[in-house]
Amino acid sequence: xxxxxxSAASFFKYLTLVFGALAALIPIIVVFFASLKTNxxxxxxxxxxxxxxxxxxxxxxxxFVDGNMLLGFMNTIIIVLISIAGATLxxxxxxxxxxxxxxKGSKLLMSAFLLATLIPGVTTQVATFQIIxxxxxxxxxxxxxxxxxxxDIIAVYIFMQFLDSISESxxxxxxxxxxxxxxxxxRIILPLLSPAIVTVIxxxxxxxxxxxYTPFLYMPKSSLQVVSTALFKFKGPYGSQWEVIxxxxxxxxxxxxxAFIALQKYIYNGFAQGSVK
Amino acid sequence: MERxxxxxxxxxxxxxxxxxxxxxxxxxxxxxxxxxxKMFQYSFTSWDGFSKNMEYVGFDxxxxxxxxxEYFAVFKVSLYYFFATFVQMGLALYFATILSxxxxxxxxxxxxxxxxxxLNGVAIGFIFLFFxxxxxxxxxxxxxxxxxAWQQKxxxxxxxxxISLAFASVWRYMGMNFIIFLGAISSIGSDIYEASEIDGANxxxxxxxxxxxxxxxxxxxxxxxxxxxxxxxxxxxxxxxGGSNGSSxxxxxxxxxxxxYSKLGxxxxxxxxxxGIVIIVTILQRVLIKEEK
Numbered sequence: 001x002x003x004x005x006x007s008a009a010s011f012f013k014y015l016t017l018v019f020g021a022l023a024a025l026i027p028i029i030v031v032f033f034a035s036l037k038t039n040x041x042x043x044x045x046x047x048x049x050x051x052x053x054x055x056x057x058x059x060x061x062x063x064f065v066d067g068n069m070l071l072g073f074m075n076t077i078i079i080v081l082i083s084i085a086g087a088t089l090x091x092x093x094x095x096x097x098x099x100x101x102x103x104k105g106s107k108l109l110m111s112a113f114l115l116a117t118l119i120p121g122v123t124t125q126v127a128t129f130q131i132i133x134x135x136x137x138x139x140x141x142x143x144x145x146x147x148x149x150x151x152d153i154i155a156v157y158i159f160m161q162f163l164d165s166i167s168e169s170x171x172x173x174x175x176x177x178x179x180x181x182x183x184x185x186x187r188i189i190l191p192l193l194s195p196a197i198v199t200v201i202x203x204x205x206x207x208x209x210x211x212x213y214t215p216f217l218y219m220p221k222s223s224l225q226v227v228s229t230a231l232f233k234f235k236g237p238y239g240s241q242w243e244v245i246x247x248x249x250x251x252x253x254x255x256x257x258x259a260f261i262a263l264q265k266y267i268y269n270g271f272a273q274g275s276v277k
Numbered sequence: 278m279e280r281x282x283x284x285x286x287x288x289x290x291x292x293x294x295x296x297x298x299x300x301x302x303x304x305x306x307x308x309x310x311x312x313x314x315k316m317f318q319y320s321f322t323s324w325d326g327f328s329k330n331m332e333y334v335g336f337d338x339x340x341x342x343x344x345x346x347e348y349f350a351v352f353k354v355s356l357y358y359f360f361a362t363f364v365q366m367g368l369a370l371y372f373a374t375i376l377s378x379x380x381x382x383x384x385x386x387x388x389x390x391x392x393x394x395x396l397n398g399v400a401i402g403f404i405f406l407f408f409x410x411x412x413x414x415x416x417x418x419x420x421x422x423x424x425x426a427w428q429q430k431x432x433x434x435x436x437x438x439x440i441s442l443a444f445a446s447v448w449r450y451m452g453m454n455f456i457i458f459l460g461a462i463s464s465i466g467s468d469i470y471e472a473s474e475i476d477g478a479n480x481x482x483x484x485x486x487x488x489x490x491x492x493x494x495x496x497x498x499x500x501x502x503x504x505x506x507x508x509x510x511x512x513x514x515x516x517x518x519g520g521s522n523g524s525s526x527x528x529x530x531x532x533x534x535x536x537x538y539s540k541l542g543x544x545x546x547x548x549x550x551x552x553g554i555v556i557i558v559t560i561l562q563r564v565l566i567k568e569e570k
Contacts, residue, residue, distance in 0.1 A: 116309035
């Protein structure tokens, strides 16, 4: 009796897992199928039908060229690189002084950053827009870069958590050798933080790559399109060519897939560290 | 940097605190606190965003929001997303629990369930446009399963549109909750499980008395995020429907009012109301958590 009950529970467990996995994958897989079909093939077959020719990449070429996706990738890469480099530096600097020095106002500083995260970004967009405008940053890459740089308590938190595990006696022995605080930060702390830096790079990188709202609002100029906004432009003019849209979707997804497979281990850590506590 | 090392450590300390916090603090003030102040200021004006002088109109914008049903109706749409969050967290908790015990192909399932969270929001919007199309994936699947009678025009039927969109939202964010719960559950020591098994606890007992209490705080944190998330829905409905057919959310409406109709004052007042709701919910949540202690 016990074994029957046990195996029924086990069966149910695997059934739900398989169902969950299918629910996660099918919407993406059908898009992949459609992206490999020719126009007539797409019109005459259902979404679940496999493509006739698995190597028909003509939709990809069309989407890549017509959607000017190369430009989108270039702009995205520029924005991601500068924002991440800046966020890593400023975040680790903030974390360094907050974790290592007890000074007047350090609590205030910490709560100022915390409170800011409680303000949902979308609510203040209208006013932020005016600020960007008055700084003459509208329709420049600096608009999103500055916004991605600002107020990142998550990065500060990840760094602070990690700094706690770096013994302060390291700092002290460096001070005995006459190292300045700057040298300690730059030569000792920053290199030791590298696992945390990888985490921050992934968390931030994913957020920036996937963000639509900010570039859509602040950089409508077509020469400044990023991957998200380039993809969004397929809406409308390609309404009847879903096989091309599907190829464009896949073009936007493939970098994520590669990064995910390559960095799986760090990604799990990063999201767990970044979101908890 | 030679000069710095000549300073005493006390002076160095002051210098480095000032230097290291300068940029983050300036950014924080410019892009977090200044917008809030400006937003309150604009909300009492009829400013269009372009003209030189702002005209103060007192509480007129707020009156408009609370008296004209078309402005307030969008909150009903948020309810769909709010309820969807419970489905999402329930699923996440279920999968996180079973995947924290021994399961075959564990890492594969983890990866597959988590992957959607990493995808581009616009791509997800398109994927679900394709999924819900009249001759799209969902209807084909229903047909295949012999449930052809259940086929629907998922995005054209005003009674179904928000449910469909909320489903896409669950698909997108479930993996995020899942991975957070998984991290929290895996931090529970295995000795506790072993001890409970000796006492004759089954999986349900373990879930109810070990897992649930130890992830309570994260569960509550996710609930707070669920509320602000439900009000702040933008990408999925904007990409998929543009807010048509009764699927407009508060943020879509705010963006339209501000940038399409150039009513910056009114849009700011809407944002103030939105911020107010989020703050009230957060405080309520805090009070409730404290009472439980």
